[in-house]
Amino acid sequence: MKLNSLAKLGGVALLSAVVLAGCGSKSSQSGSKKQEISWMTPSPIATMDTSKMVDLYSAQIANGTNEGLLRMAKNNKVDPGVAKSYTVSKDGKTWTFNLRHSKWNNGTPVTAKDFVFSWQRTVKPKTASQYAYIFANVKNAAKISAGKMAPSKLGVKADGNYKFVVTLEKPQSYFKYMVTQPEFFPQNSKTVAKYGGDYGGNSTKNSYNGPFILKGWNGTNDTWKLVKNPKYWDAKSVKVNTVKFQAVKTPSTALNSYNSNKLDFTTLSGTLAANNKKNKDYTVFPQASTSYMEFNTKKIPALRNTDIRKAMALAIDKKQMVNKVMQGGDITPKGFVPASMAKHNGKDFATQSYVKDGTDYNLKEAKALFAKGMKQVGKKSLSLTLLGADDDDSKRATEFVQSQLTKLPGLKITNQNIPFKSKLTRAQNQQFDLVLSAWIADYPDPSNFLDLMTSNNSYNDGKWSNKQYDALIKKSESTDANNETARWNDMVQAEKILMNDQGLVPLYQQGQAALLRPSVKGVQAFTTSPQYDWAKASVK
Amino acid sequence: MVKYLGKRIFYIVLTLFIVSTITFFLMKFMPGTPLTNQAKLTPGQIHQIYKQYGLDKPVWQQYLVYLAGVVHGNFGISFQFSNQAVSYLIGSRMGPSLIIGGQGMVLGVLVGLVVGSLGAVKANTWIDTTATIVSILFVSIPSFVLAVLLQYYLGLKLRWFPIADWGGFMYTVLPTLALAASPLAETARFMRTEMVDVLSSDYIELAKAKGLGKVGIIYHHALRNSLIPIITIIGPLTVNIMTGSMVVENIFSVPGIGEQFVKSVLTNDYPTIMGLTIVYCAMLCVVLLITDILYGLIDPRIRLSGNNN
Numbered sequence: 001m002k003l004n005s006l007a008k009l010g011g012v013a014l015l016s017a018v019v020l021a022g023c024g025s026k027s028s029q030s031g032s033k034k035q036e037i038s039w040m041t042p043s044p045i046a047t048m049d050t051s052k053m054v055d056l057y058s059a060q061i062a063n064g065t066n067e068g069l070l071r072m073a074k075n076n077k078v079d080p081g082v083a084k085s086y087t088v089s090k091d092g093k094t095w096t097f098n099l100r101h102s103k104w105n106n107g108t109p110v111t112a113k114d115f116v117f118s119w120q121r122t123v124k125p126k127t128a129s130q131y132a133y134i135f136a137n138v139k140n141a142a143k144i145s146a147g148k149m150a151p152s153k154l155g156v157k158a159d160g161n162y163k164f165v166v167t168l169e170k171p172q173s174y175f176k177y178m179v180t181q182p183e184f185f186p187q188n189s190k191t192v193a194k195y196g197g198d199y200g201g202n203s204t205k206n207s208y209n210g211p212f213i214l215k216g217w218n219g220t221n222d223t224w225k226l227v228k229n230p231k232y233w234d235a236k237s238v239k240v241n242t243v244k245f246q247a248v249k250t251p252s253t254a255l256n257s258y259n260s261n262k263l264d265f266t267t268l269s270g271t272l273a274a275n276n277k278k279n280k281d282y283t284v285f286p287q288a289s290t291s292y293m294e295f296n297t298k299k300i301p302a303l304r305n306t307d308i309r310k311a312m313a314l315a316i317d318k319k320q321m322v323n324k325v326m327q328g329g330d331i332t333p334k335g336f337v338p339a340s341m342a343k344h345n346g347k348d349f350a351t352q353s354y355v356k357d358g359t360d361y362n363l364k365e366a367k368a369l370f371a372k373g374m375k376q377v378g379k380k381s382l383s384l385t386l387l388g389a390d391d392d393d394s395k396r397a398t399e400f401v402q403s404q405l406t407k408l409p410g411l412k413i414t415n416q417n418i419p420f421k422s423k424l425t426r427a428q429n430q431q432f433d434l435v436l437s438a439w440i441a442d443y444p445d446p447s448n449f450l451d452l453m454t455s456n457n458s459y460n461d462g463k464w465s466n467k468q469y470d471a472l473i474k475k476s477e478s479t480d481a482n483n484e485t486a487r488w489n490d491m492v493q494a495e496k497i498l499m500n501d502q503g504l505v506p507l508y509q510q511g512q513a514a515l516l517r518p519s520v521k522g523v524q525a526f527t528t529s530p531q532y533d534w535a536k537a538s539v540k
Numbered sequence: 541m542v543k544y545l546g547k548r549i550f551y552i553v554l555t556l557f558i559v560s561t562i563t564f565f566l567m568k569f570m571p572g573t574p575l576t577n578q579a580k581l582t583p584g585q586i587h588q589i590y591k592q593y594g595l596d597k598p599v600w601q602q603y604l605v606y607l608a609g610v611v612h613g614n615f616g617i618s619f620q621f622s623n624q625a626v627s628y629l630i631g632s633r634m635g636p637s638l639i640i641g642g643q644g645m646v647l648g649v650l651v652g653l654v655v656g657s658l659g660a661v662k663a664n665t666w667i668d669t670t671a672t673i674v675s676i677l678f679v680s681i682p683s684f685v686l687a688v689l690l691q692y693y694l695g696l697k698l699r700w701f702p703i704a705d706w707g708g709f710m711y712t713v714l715p716t717l718a719l720a721a722s723p724l725a726e727t728a729r730f731m732r733t734e735m736v737d738v739l740s741s742d743y744i745e746l747a748k749a750k751g752l753g754k755v756g757i758i759y760h761h762a763l764r765n766s767l768i769p770i771i772t773i774i775g776p777l778t779v780n781i782m783t784g785s786m787v788v789e790n791i792f793s794v795p796g797i798g799e800q801f802v803k804s805v806l807t808n809d810y811p812t813i814m815g816l817t818i819v820y821c822a823m824l825c826v827v828l829l830i831t832d833i834l835y836g837l838i839d840p841r842i843r844l845s846g847n848n849n
Binding site: 046047049052054055125126128129130132133142145146147197198199200201218219220221222223246247248249250252253256257259260262419421422425458 | 571585591592621622628632633688692702790791795800803
């Protein structure tokens with residue numbers, strides 16, 4: 001009897017322990033959320049062949065599924081990727097990457113040969129890559145692209161399986177950023193050979209070496225998944241199991257889906273962004289992109305006058321433009337080079353090179369300067385056409401700029417909105433008086449913007465030209481190319497000259513307004529491609 | 541009948557030929573290329589890319605290659621999806637469009653027939669008034685407005701149906717409803733007018749005089765005779781559904797061809813625009829052919845011309 005009741009008691013104790021343990025495990029289960037994120041993207045994947053990729057949205061996915069030598073990190077830094085470490089020769093022309101022993105998702109090792117193969121494939125003319133030009137500074141790349149040299153002559157070498165050596169045409173301190181981009185990712189030669197022209201055409205016709213594997217993309221559909229790649233070398237630090245993607249082209253649909261918890265992230269534009277500014281999930285991701293107005297100094301003599309250019313710049317209220325007209329996540333510009341893109345010794349380029357006059361608004365001063373400038377060129381009135389694209393944002397921007405500029409007595413502005421591609425062609429052929437342009441950086445270095453305004457650059461539509469500016473840019477690319485601080489200072493000086501001389505008018509820096517679920521932590525956002533990285537994200 | 545069909549199919553082929561030709565040359569006049577970084581590409585690279593798309597040849601050769609391709613169902617390579625054949629792109633996106641389009645059409649026409657008949661039979665009562673108001677409302681509200689309203693109320697507020705996306709019957713409900721509205725209203729309006737006419741005709745009076753039941757009269761005599769004009773509007777209704785689907789698919793993120801068509805236009809993806817135009821045209825031709833055949837089945841007076849010979 002005693003034994004029996006003891007047994008009973010023991011039984012009860014055991015049972016309750018099991019039940020309690022069950023409770024415990026249950027509650028801890030509900031405590032750790034399912035590591036799954038639902039992400040909205042405005043556009044489906046165009047291709048997963050990194051040699052043929054031209055759009056940001058495909059590049060984003062590629063950055064999730066694959067990895068290059070280095071990986072883009074926060075605050076303008078790069079993290080080790082397939083390369084554990086790298087060294088740069090004294091002349092800055094030879095970069096040696098020491099690769100780690102990592103694997104493709106099919107189990108074969110990622111070697112230096114995969115990089116050689118991929119880079120040569122992108123550069124050779126037969127591949128017809130639209131981004132081959134990004135290799136221009138790798139030795140012989142331009143000649144190979146032009147079909148004047150064999151692809152095997154490209155300045156890349158596999159020294160054994162795990163040492164990859166790159167020879168550049170001239171030193172390029174920002175080359176570390178370039179190798180984080182999809183064009184510079186390795187490719188598995190066997191997979192490319194197996195699928196030929198279809199390589200990267202759907203989620204199975206590819207090999208992955210990144211944090212995630214792409215699943216469920218049939219080549220044209222609007223939904224797909226990034227699933228954690230167990231073979232990734234740093235798989236232990238990847239917390240999220242699945243990132244589900246949905247391409248939604250109607251902004252209001254995306255917002256409704258977000259509000260019903262079907263999405264954890266959605267971009268917002270125009271009025272939707274304005275209406276959601278008070279939402280606690282609202283955030284803005286600054287982009288390395290500036291919208292600006294160019295003056296055609298070649299065609300219109302009056303626009304060669306600095307006072308007239310300055311007057312027109314001062315007459316445009318950029319704050320009002322950002323807050324009342326564009327309404328999205330755009331930011332008032334600090335200069336031509338966007339803010340929070342490039343940093344040196346902890347200092348932001350845009351802050352360091354800031355010229356108050358260049359982006360300020362002061363109608364009174366503008367009127368005085370305009371009168372002075374018109375007197376100098378001996379004109380009473382000026383009639384100009386403002387060229388812009390014909391999408392909604394461009395139309396609003398041109399209308400606003402027109403309304404601001406006509407406040408200058410004697411200045412008449414006529415707007416012309418035409419399809420984007422026609423606008424580009426006309427701008428590049430100097431068939432305009434004033435044109436609204438935009439530029440987005442490929443990699444987070446100020447040169448990406450500053451190069452545009454050198455006298456001979458094909459994107460310098462207005463043909464603004466300044467010898468001192470050209471000399472500084474040239475110096476930053478040659479004598480100072482290897483000295484990071486000197487190069488930085490050259491570029492800061494150049495930007496100051498550009499703003500003081502008002503070679504263009506920065507109108508706004510683009511920012512991506514979005515709603516992001518607060519439970520989603522650790523998504524890294526960059527001002528340049530790939531924009532978002534989910535490798536370190538988690539759901540809490 | 542066979543002769544008639546042969547003639548009609550010949551005309552369909554001719555129509556498709558003319559449409560492909562016109563779209564081809566219209567697209568040639570448009571600015572835009574598959575190049576995204578033209579200024580940064582060397583002439584050699586541009587040539588390679590053009591070659592890949594067959595744009596390196598003179599226009600007349602491109603035209604012949606294109607026509608030969610169309611005959612074999614090959615519309616070239618999409619500019620937007622760099623590795624994808626347009627025929628694959630259309631094929632993989634056709635299913636969802638056919639499902640919501642078909643469902644919308646069937647639902648709209650069937651409900652429209654019922655609403656229209658009810659209106660006619662109960663002419664000048666509250667039922668008739670309600671039916672008329674519903675028709676006018678559905679005809680005047682564009683499908684994209686209705687789509688947004690349905691999405692907001694039935695999707696977001698009441699959570700009865702998914703807001704967007706694709707995957708199973710539930711996902712088709714809202715797009716189907718949005719598309720069904722316009723054929724419903726059109727059918728109801730036509731049906732009512734026609735039925736009122738028919739109901740006052742002599743043979744209906746005769747049937748009544750014979751002592752036939754009301755239901756019998758409507759079902760056997762009135763309905764069949766009222767259907768003829770309805771068949772006439774099925775063609776235009778199909779066009780309605782096709783154009784409506786372009787917007788509705790976008791709103792509900794349905795991975796269909798309507799949504800693709802809009803996107804191709806926005807991205808200057810000419811091969812896809814041309815391919816889709818031809819597919820739309822072919823679909824319309826087939827629907828028109830079917831309606832013409834249906835005429836004969838429903839009304840013996842309009843037996844096809846071939847029979848006289």
